[in-house]
Amino acid sequence: MAFVPNELDPGRSARDLFGWEMREHRKHADNMSLDQLTQIIGCISKGHLARIERAESMPPPELPAQLDAAFGTDGRFGRIYLLARKEKFPGKYREWSELEALSETIEEYSAATIPGLLQTPEVARFSLLAGHPHATPTEIDAKVAARLNRQKRLASSAPPHCWFILDESTLRRPVGSLATMRRQLDAIAMDKRPHITLQVLPFTAGAHAEMGGSLFLYTVPGRPTVVWEEGARSGELIADAVDVAARRRSYDLLRAMALSPRESRAIIRRISKEYGRAGEPAGELAEEQP
Structure with a gap:
């Protein structure tokens, strides 16, 4: 062909x-x-x-x-x-990045990996290397810098309110070394910023409508909520009111199925300790560098 x-x-x-x-x-x-x-x-x-x-x-x-x-x-x-060279994101993701930068409320469900806004530099690099295996070191450096730059707004004087629902699989799939993943989970568990709400959707919740993808709901002042739906290789911006309402119902249902914020931090700490007890398996570098 x-x-x-x-x-x-x-x-x-x-x-x-x-x-x-x-x-x-x-x-x-x-x-x-x-x-x-x-x-x-x-x-x-x-x-x-x-x-x-x-x-x-x-x-x-x-x-x-x-x-x-x-x-x-x-x-x-x-x-x-x-x-x-002034563009941080490719054209198809620019609208998404602009929405994120303007939103007063960001709601995200992630089934694939730790949300980019919560990633440590180590996990950000390993995630991007996995997603772009043929990229050059310079390209990976630029992608990591762009991802970490997105996080700065969460530490600003007027941060958005963020609600993250993490599928349990994102906590149990190691990204990088076990030590890298343990540091990532510890960082999340210790993050007590009042504008960040965190929930874990446990395996025991069973099947649901958003399995296998990630769902973002962005609310910009004075505008209707917009949805960004993302798979492994592509993303779609959804603005139609009927479709947005359907995703809102899906997200609210996930929120109801998830553990409470207190229970969620407890399971994150417990899984982090499991990484610590497991140690580094034979043949894996204990201090693997991203």
Whole structure:
């Protein structure tokens, strides 16, 4: 089956525009292949170049000048790069990040991993490495910095009220070493900030409508609540009032099924102690570095 490139919207973000320009200039250069462009560039892999063209990866600093030289574009890629490097998130996630930054109330259910707003730097790095196994160290560093930057608002003078419901699986799936996970759970258990409410949805709660994904409800002053629904590889912004109401009912039901905040912190501390008693299994580095 022939490869079909993904669609790019050059008006969505500077990163999309950069990838769109790459693709268009390849087409106009006698349909230059990515293999051919890789040979011309010389210092970047075909896979990395493909991710940049799909707007999935940030271009490295040296690439714009190399593309301008390859296509004779007189600094065009360099100018787009100046805009792209200011973007913390890819275009499809920008609306979501802006909603989070403006919300006075953030409600989240996570079935996959510890919520990004609560992650320690270690767990943030391991999570991003797992989700982006082909990313370069520079790209991972940028993603970690963006994630930790999101957390600053929770420590501001006017933080949003946050309600987190964590599936028990997020506590029991080790991310990084056992010591890393223990430090993460201890940080959550000891977090007593009044604007953060935390609940654990235990395995004993059984099946429910949001299994396998994550659900975010954002309330911005003067606007209707908006939902961000996320799976392993994609996310969808939901603003339709009927659909938002359905997700609200699902979230409220999860809240009713979950343990109380006091019981939740108790189970988090108990699981943290289990990590401590288990120690590091044979063959695993006790001080694994992210």
